[in-house]
Amino acid sequence: MRRKEFIKTCGLACLGATSIGVFLQSCVPTKNITANIKGDELVIPKSDFAKKDGHYNYIVVNNSKLQFPIALFRFSLDEFNALYLQCTHQGNELNAYGDKLVCAAHGSEFDNKGNVTNGPATDALRSFPVRISQDSIHVSLKSVEH
């Protein structure tokens, strides 16, 4: 194979692999649940992360008292991150795609820790303290108006 053909073939293969990865990540269905608020905490049963072939890496949690949903990311059995799905640019609701949170308004993107990965937003997402009990994940809402 000539050098030019080799580079062309490798380039197309890389492009294909990248596209498939992005496509597969965006095809993973997002699980949405409604959770109860008890006191100042949103309480999510750990069982909501279970699925047939393992567990969800994140779920989107709603409650009618919250203006925006909360994305709850699971990093291990006892490590979770709760992020408010309100864009820090102009306040639109974010959508979750795999480990990415995307704003449809102007294209800002955030990672699963709430850090900006693509502007125009410049500030990280609001996150909430998380407490783990035997059966549930408790997200403290003390700093949210609800």
Ligand code: FES
């Ligand atoms: S409101 Fe989200 S990018 Fe502008």
